[in-house]
Amino acid sequence: MKPLFIALAFLVLTPAYANDAYTIKGIVKDKQTGEAIPFAHVLVGEIINVSNIDGEFIISAADFEKEGVKLKVSYMGYKNYFAPLSKIDAYHTVFLEPSVTQLMDVAVFSGPSIMNEVFERFHLNYEMERQHMVGYYQESMSDWEKTYYIAEGIMDIYTPSNLDKNAYPLVNPLRTRKKVFEKIDVIDEVLGGNASDMAQSSIWRKQSFLSPKNRKNYEYYYSGATSIGGHDVLIVEFEPRNNKGNTNGKLYVDEDSFALIKIEYDPIINDFSFWESVSWTEEYEQRDGTFKLVSVLFAGTSTNHTYNYHALLVINESTPIDELPSDLAMMNVYDSFFEMAQEDFTDSFWTGFNFMKLDNELAELLDSDSSRY
The missing domain is CATH 2.60.40.1120 (Carboxypeptidase-like, regulatory domain)
Incomplete structure (x- = not known):
């Protein structure tokens, strides 16, 4: 994880090892x-x-x-x-099959009233305990014509209790691979693995726009409804109320539980030297009565509009634990997950783990690149 990514940090079980899976x-x-x-x-x-x-x-x-x-x-x-x-x-x-949802009367719901319910139920809707998570992580960088690299990893992640505001997730790469197609200096600035940032939900992050000290800096507007699995989902858009607000976005709220099940937000970039724009998306799934983080997607465009950076973390498994491991050191923020990464891009590389199938464009690029050797 590199400093340019850390500057944005204020915003955002046991795996199936069996061979007969x-x-x-x-x-x-x-x-x-x-x-x-x-x-x-x-x-x-x-x-x-x-x-x-x-x-x-x-x-x-x-x-x-x-x-x-x-x-x-x-x-x-x-x-x-x-x-x-x-x-x-x-x-x-x-x-x-698409579901049809009628827009609900704005007089019934308002942005502030919805968010009051959301904030009051944080401690009921979301996991409070320490967690052991196993997740798939992917990052890549491209310009408007070519891809510079693709990197992937299976991450062992330990998150502290959400009541511990000063703790930080512990991340241990279990298996990683990467392929550099075009070598440029800026790759070393971004290639590093940002799973530790992404594993820390905006629900509980100390400096998040959703934190108790920051949420008052935003205006909330009810903007309609959609659905998921037959459940109504309220849509709330938000923007800064004052100069202490630094994020715009959209929140998707389950009407029954008033849990945030999807969060889309764009930090306002003022003085960062690398990024012109960035965006985050977090999604949650209800499991065993609580809503757990499932995926986090980050996208950034450089200031000169040359480079597009994408990172994705998918939490495949999550289990409450009593204590964080004492023998697992947190990776230094300047360390890279991918320094010892392999170049094996066969599906068998992931045997024993869940992973995301590479999209067709990347798969074709890997095939064409390997054909040159």
């Missing part, structure tokens, strides 16, 4: 249009993954053969999809 591959599509749906949530039992930009997914775990376990796929604006494992093909196509 049951694996499902497939694609998620809109039932009406046939178009692929990226970043859909794919769940089996306690394991979760997301579809890639092409809508394709892969998910595996050792407990898939339990009776009654189903494949569940969900995405904002669509009905939930369920299928018993006995009816899953080797490559399963999931058609999500």
Whole structure:
């Protein structure tokens, strides 16, 4: 993790090692249009993954053969999809049906009233305990014509209790790989792995725009509704109320629980030397009565509009723990997850772990690059 990324930090179990893990591959599509749906949530039992930009997914775990376990796929604006494992093909196509939601009367809901409910229920809706998480991490950098590198890793992540405002996630890379296509000096400034920043939810981050001391610096506006899995979701947009506010964005609130299930926000960039613009997206899934972080997406464009940087963290598994490991040192903020990374881009490299299938564009680039040697 490099300093240019740290400057933005104020804004934002045990893995299935079994060799006989049951694996499902497939694609998620809109039932009406046939178009692929990226970043859909794919769940089996306690394991979760997301579809890639092409809508394709892969998910595996050792407990898939339990009776009654189903494949569940969900995405904002669509009905939930369920299928018993006995009816899953080797490559399963999931058609999500759009759900129709009528806009709710603005007189009934207002931005401030919704957010008052949200803030009052933080401690009820979100996990408070220490967590052991296993997640897939990916980052890449490109310009408008070519990709400079792609890096991926499976991360062992330990997060402190959300009541401990001064603690920071511990991250240990379990397996990493990378490929540099075009070498330029700026790669060393960004290539480093930012999973520790991304694993710290905006719900609890000390300097977040959602923290008790900062939330009063924003205006909130109810702007409509959508749905997910038959549940109404209220949409609240926010912007700075004063010069202490430094973020614009949109919040998606489950009407039943008043939990934030999706957060989209753009920090206001004033004096950073590298980024022209940045954006974050966080998504949550309700598991065992609480909402847990599932994925975090970061995108940044450099000040000269030359480079586009993307990073993604998907939390595949999350389990409460009593204590953080005392023998796992937190990585230094200047350390790189990828210094010892391999260049093996076969799917077998990830055996025993859940990962995201590379999108078609990156896969073709890797194939064409390897053909030169």
